[in-house]
Amino acid sequence: MRRLMVSLFVITVLAGNIPLAIAIEDEPVVATSAEIQTLKTCTSLDSKKIRILREGSKCHLYTESLAIWRNGPTSEDLTSKFPVTTLQTCTGKSPSIRSYILIRDNCQKFQEATSWHRWLKSPSTPEFESVEALNETTGLITLKPMTENPDAPITFLTVTSHPDEVVTRGLPTEITKYYVTGLSQKKTYTFTVSATNADGESPLSLESKALTTPAIPEVIPAGPGLLSFITAFVLLFLFFAYRRFNSALD
Amino acid sequence: MLDSVKEWLSKNSKAQEIATRLLLVAPLFFLTHAFSWNLLRDWTTNLIIQGNALLETHLVRLSPTSFSVGGHFFQVAVACTSIDALIGSLSLVYDRRKSLLKFFGFFLVYSVIIQVINLLRLILGFFAFDHGVSWKIAHEIPSGGFLFIWFIWLLWYRGWVSFRLHTGKRRKEI
Numbered sequence: 001m002r003r004l005m006v007s008l009f010v011i012t013v014l015a016g017n018i019p020l021a022i023a024i025e026d027e028p029v030v031a032t033s034a035e036i037q038t039l040k041t042c043t044s045l046d047s048k049k050i051r052i053l054r055e056g057s058k059c060h061l062y063t064e065s066l067a068i069w070r071n072g073p074t075s076e077d078l079t080s081k082f083p084v085t086t087l088q089t090c091t092g093k094s095p096s097i098r099s100y101i102l103i104r105d106n107c108q109k110f111q112e113a114t115s116w117h118r119w120l121k122s123p124s125t126p127e128f129e130s131v132e133a134l135n136e137t138t139g140l141i142t143l144k145p146m147t148e149n150p151d152a153p154i155t156f157l158t159v160t161s162h163p164d165e166v167v168t169r170g171l172p173t174e175i176t177k178y179y180v181t182g183l184s185q186k187k188t189y190t191f192t193v194s195a196t197n198a199d200g201e202s203p204l205s206l207e208s209k210a211l212t213t214p215a216i217p218e219v220i221p222a223g224p225g226l227l228s229f230i231t232a233f234v235l236l237f238l239f240f241a242y243r244r245f246n247s248a249l250d
Numbered sequence: 251m252l253d254s255v256k257e258w259l260s261k262n263s264k265a266q267e268i269a270t271r272l273l274l275v276a277p278l279f280f281l282t283h284a285f286s287w288n289l290l291r292d293w294t295t296n297l298i299i300q301g302n303a304l305l306e307t308h309l310v311r312l313s314p315t316s317f318s319v320g321g322h323f324f325q326v327a328v329a330c331t332s333i334d335a336l337i338g339s340l341s342l343v344y345d346r347r348k349s350l351l352k353f354f355g356f357f358l359v360y361s362v363i364i365q366v367i368n369l370l371r372l373i374l375g376f377f378a379f380d381h382g383v384s385w386k387i388a389h390e391i392p393s394g395g396f397l398f399i400w401f402i403w404l405l406w407y408r409g410w411v412s413f414r415l416h417t418g419k420r421r422k423e424i
Binding site: 218 | 298316322323324325326327328329330372385386389390391393394395397398401402411
């Protein structure tokens with residue numbers, strides 16, 4: 001009887017695709033349903049003001065950050081795992097006019113209100129995979145894959161090089177690769193990184209392993225140098241001295 | 251001193267012409283360095299690499315105007331192309347008796363010949379350098395020799411020096 005129960009349970013799990021574990025906090029489930037309407041907004045990182053993103057346009061890096069809002073039920077499943085924030089918009093009731101307006105009070109009579117939701121979560125602490133010197137002035141930082149909030153992609157990484165304490169900001173070229181430029185030759189550096197999205201900045205990473213940049217190779221100009229001109233002048237001197245000597249003999 | 255030079259120049263029209271032409275060399279030379287000549291430097295780099303490839307010397311191109319050979323990095327500067335000396339010599343080769351078109355034709359041929367000689371010098375220099383000859387002997391001294399021969403040719407072309415054999419009586423040996 002016990003075996004039968006176990007077998008039935010296994011079959012049920014396999015056939016019914018019942019999840020055996022819920023998503024852990026750092027790995028949010030990405031809403032993939034095409035039916036869920038999304039609204040992309042740009043959040044000002046300084047003032048936290050929101051503006052609706054026009055079709056095809058981009059947020060301005062460093063000052064604004066992309067945030068994705070959903071009005072589907074999927075986000076409700078995650079309310080227990082992440083803090084959820086809501087946004088009210090007004091839009092024309094006619095289906096042809098779909099321009100949304102953020103509202104502060106109530107919508108007009110000819111408009112309908114929509115509630116949008118998104119998860120609030122700053123990026124997790126970045127972890128270093130490796131650091132290497134590509135040349136005398138450039139280093140490559142490779143980070144371990146970061147768990148992202150699907151509603152707020154990472155806007156930029158803030159990399160601080162030590163001991164110079166020079167701060168650079170930028171998007172990684174690939175999701176985990178960041179090129180640090182402007183380093184000095186023959187110098188040992190360590191780095192700390194933090195990631196920023198619309199919801200805030202991640203905690204600062206631990207210090208990376210040390211990286212030592214190589215020396216800049218000496219580049220020799222292939223044109224005539226001082227010795228060439230000295231040679232030319234010596235030859236000219238000898239030439240005219242010889243001619244003068246010869247004419248003196250005549 | 252300056253007055254005596256002026257007086258000498260006013261009396262001697264040939265000296266005046268020589269002085270004018272020589273004085274124009276430096277401004278033309280420095281004017282050439284006001285431009286980067288990237289295309290010419292790129293071509294020169296290309297031809298040096300290809301020429302050395304014919305001699306089975308492997309030069310590694312690093313950028314349009316730089317390459318490495320034997321662990322050393324070289325930059326083809328404006329002076330490597332000889333364009334500065336070529337334009338600087340403009341005032342020395344200019345012939346007032348020729349029409350501008352004829353002079354342009356002459357200058358074109360003259361430039362090509364100079365460029366070919368300069369490239370051969372560079373190719374052989376890097377070939378020698380790659381085969382263990384020091385940079386000074388492989389490049390610097392031949393470069394000085396090249397400038398010397400060029401300058402003497404310019405003086406000969408202008409008729410300011412001649413290479414006629416001495417026909418006068420030889421001094422008695424004592």
